[in-house]
Amino acid sequence: MAGVISGLVGARIGRKEDVRLLTGAGRYVSDVQDRSMLHCYFLRSSVAHARITSIDVTAARELEGVVHIFTGADMSAITNDLNFALPIPGLHCPSYPAIARDVVRFVGEPVALVVAENRYLAEDAAGLITVEYEVLEPVMSTTAGLADGAPQLFDDVPGNIIHSDDQLFGDIEAAFSMADHVVTESFSQHRWAPVPMEGRGGVATFDRGTGQLTYEASTQTSHTLRFVLAELINHPIHQIRVTANDIGGSFGLKFSVYREDVALCAAAKHLGAVLKWVEDRHENLTAAGGAREEQVNIEAAVTSNGTLLGLRVAVLLDHGAYPINLPSTLFPGLMRMCLPGPYRLPAYQFSHKIVATNKASYVSLRGPGAVETIVRERMLDKIAQEVGISPVEVRRRNMLTLDDQPTKMITNVTLENCTAAETLETLIERIDLDAIARDQEQARAEGRLIGFGLSTHINPEPGTPDFWAGAGFPFCAEPARMRIEIDGKVTVFTPQVPHGQGHETTFAQLIGDELGVAFEDVRVVWGDTDATPFGMIGTGASRAGTMASGAIVLASRELKRRILDIASAMLEANVDDLQIENxxxxxxxxxxxxxxxxxxxxxxYLAPEQMPPGANTNLEYVASYDGENGGFSQASHACWVEIDQETGMVEIIRFLVVEDCGRVINPAVVDGQVIGGIAMGIGGMMYEHSAYGDDGQHLSSTFMDYLMPSAADVPEIEIEHLEFETDKMIGSRGVGEGGTVLAPAALLCAIDDALAQVGRGRVAETPLTPTRILELLGVLDG
Known part of the structure; x- marks a missing residue:
């Protein structure tokens, strides 16, 4: 069989993009300059819930250098309200204007847009705008939103319930009637935020001569942004071009289309100008959105030996005020589908309520639905304690192995080639459990407190068609367009919009191996809707490792076939006797x-008529990869902590990971994703908190109040890869979200273990600040 000389895939090759990014040659939105550029600033609401009774922009308009000011009424005259309603039974999805017109519903909501010659003038002018409010009572929690007589945030959201649902799988009543033990647990996770290095922003350019609108944005879904903008600003989609260049992170935040995008593009069209807006950190923390604010009650029916018979789960999700263009139902849908994890579960009931509150929107923070892993893994530890077995043994007795697969899970999801059990067993081989017990005993004798926890999960990276159908989201094929240039080098066009994942590197590795070209001779084009194939997902849901890789491999193989067919005639050799190298x-x-x-x-290109007769001389091809039914990544984490009983400080003294994302394209990239994910998970549990006061004021709008983990707070992460390969064309799976999902579970299990050694209760809510740890230890009153 004709082949290539391999060696790029699997190699720890330095990232191509690093040279550009680390030498200051990247192009972020802040780097975009134009001599005629005007700058924008949004005046934002200072109250959480109020009617706007008047807005006076007279003094601001008179400030020299101010070009235009848009109020809510002005903006509504040139835009449609944002409306992300979908035909989902029971979903109440209120529409809302790009700039608040009549009512504000969270601190930070835009109430005016100032356009000026520079950002400083725009901010000064905003300070001259007078807004008068009739303050209304805010709703600051799901409990308050559901209470009798609670203020109604929207006329078309009765009882403040965006959506509610209750789904049964199997015979849940029989499961609980057969149980030897019923174990219960409640857990409340706090709100935290994506906090990318680069906030949201864009430069909108309207060409009066052609009617073309170009929007260079910090987004991870350029085609979705273009699609939505066309409808909301009433502009033909063929005259909108969205581009995305270098992006300073996203963590799910930039998947959505926001009212600021709409207002900026509509203003540029209205003025026939070049407008720039980049949010500062205060805006990002206050107005961009947060996530992970859920309350979960879980009941487990188990036998006397710790075998799971059934789970009942009820979730309350704090939606914030306004929906974004991922349906609100997706988040509890992901929780519902992920919660069984890699375990046998004969019966299951999952209910949820999504409740509107006076906060910024609930966004798709990295690993949405992650609370399911926390509550499941901690419940397994509690079951082990209840029946008198170890946390390791309770997982072994319930976990599905390769011998059990393929199988249909209780949620009707197909599970095959899942190596969660193998990651757990490998993890245990790397740990001396007896030594941990001895270390804990010695530490207690010295007045120290050491805890150990472990957790296992599977993650839909990219998931399967039946998984996503159950979650209420499509499982889409992924396209790629590839071209061999006239000089023999290769360009690939992808709807992916990388923002830290290293796609320029991994895609070049795949193409280099498949086509036999040099790593340096591959160019990856992304983010430009005028050049890339259409795709509504962009870079999200950890699809690229499987889906984008598959499309690239298919395109490479088709172009290789065409090249070899021509070469076989030119060299008078059988195609199977040919190879491509460099x-x-x-x-x-x-x-x-x-x-x-x-x-x-x-x-x-130049003389196709002189090429061998019958040869396909078109060296450009569009491939589409259906994912071959997708699959899951899996991992097991182990965490060691030491708690200072005087200060409440928690130190992570060791963290071990065994993960299996299939064939590793680039170990350095995978390790970076795993470590970054774990750092984010640790930060979310112990440091980061998007906090609100009872009056709706946002209390953590700067890094003085919103704490981020530093390098000193994150331990060295030990990582082992299993690389279980299947017979599918693409054996790689995503790995971008697993660390953020699983690390919090292992960390909390370790803290629970430490607290149990001094007879204290389990963690019931986060964040785990030193104060909360001292309350759990009984040092402070809770």
Whole structure:
């Protein structure tokens, strides 16, 4: 069989994009400059819930250098309200204007847009705008929103319930009637935020001569942004171009289309100008959105030996005020589908209520639905304690192994090639459990407190069609367009919009191996809706490892077939006797009989009629990969902590990971994703808190109040990869979200273990600040 000389895939190759990014040559939204550029600033609500009784912009308009000011009424005259309603039974999805018109519903909501010659003038002018409010009672929790007589945030959201649902799988009543033990647990997770290095922002340019609107944005879904903008600003989609260049992180935040995007583009069109807006950190923390604010009650029916018979789960999700363009139902849908994890579960009931409150929107923070892993893994530890077995043993007795697969899970999800059990067993082999017990005993004798916890999960990276159907979201094929250029080098166009994942590197590795070209001779084009194939997902849901890789491999193989067909005629050799190395097609064992790919490409472009008869000389191809039914990544984490009983400080003294994302394309990239995810998970549990007061004021709008983990707070992460490969064309799975999902569970299990050693209760809510730890230890009153 004709082949290539392999070696790029699996190699720890330095990232191509790093040279550009680390030497200051990247292009972020803040780097975009134009001589005619005007700058924008949003005046934002200072109250959480109120009617706008008047807004006076007279003094602001008179400030020299101010070009225009848009109030809510002005903006509504040139835009449609944001409306993300979908035909989902029971979903109440209120529409809302790009700039608040009549009512504000969270601190930070835009109430005016100032356009000026520079950002400083725009901010000064905003300070001259007078807004008068009739303050209304805010709703600051799900409990308050559901209470009798609670203020109603929207006329079309009765009882403040955005959506509620109750789903049964199997015979849950029989499961609980058969149980030897019923174990219960309640857990409340706090709100935290994505906090990318670069906030949201964009530069909107309207060409009066052509009617073309170009929007260079910090987004992870350029085609979705273009699609939604066309409807909301009443502009033909063929005259909108969205581009995304370098992006300073997202963590799910930039998947959505926001009212600021709409207002900025509509204003640019209205003025026929170039407008720039980049949110500062205060805006980002206050107005961009948060997530992870859920209350979960879980009951487990188990036998006397710790075997799971059934789970009942009830979730309250704090939605914030306004929906974004991922349906609100997706988040509890993901929780519902992920919660069984890699475990046998004969019966299952999952209910949820999504409640509107006076906060910024609930957004798709990295690993949405992650609370399911926390509550499941901690419940397993509690079951082990209840029946008198170890946390390891309770997992072994309930976990599905490769011998059990393929199988249908209780949620009707197909599970095959899942190695969660193998990651757990490998993890245990790397741990001396007896030594941990001895270390804990010695520490207690010295007045120290050491805890140990472990957790296992599977993560839908990219998931399966039946998984996503159950969660209420489509499982889409992924396209890629590839072209061999006239000089034999390769360009690939992808709807992916990378923002830290290293796609320029991993895609080049795949293409280099498949086509036999040099790593340096591959160019990846992304983020430009005028150039890339249409795709509504962009970079999200950890799809790229499987889906984008598959499309790229398919395109590479088709173009390789065309090149080899031509070369076989030119070299008078059988296709199966040819190989490609460093862009040279040669007969195996006879390197003198060769032809450069560049020569073939030049002939196809310049003299196609002189190429071998019947040859396909079109060196551009669009491939689409359906995912071969997708699959899951899996991992097990172990965490060791030491708690200072005087200060409440928690130190993570060791963290071990065994993960399996299938074939690793680039170990350095995978390790970076795993470590970054764990750091984010640790930060979310112990440091970060998007806090609100009872009056709706946002209390953590700067990094003085919103704490981020530093390098000193994150331990060295030990990582082992299993790389279980299947017979599918693409054996790679995503790995971007698993660390953020699983690390909090392992960390909380370790803290629970430490507290149990001094007879204290389990963690019931986060964040785990030193004060809360001292309350759990009984040092302070809770």
């Amino acid at each position: 862009g040279i097609v040669a007969v195996k064992g006879a390197p003198g009989a060769s032809v450069p790919m560049a020569q073939i490409a030049m002939g196809c």
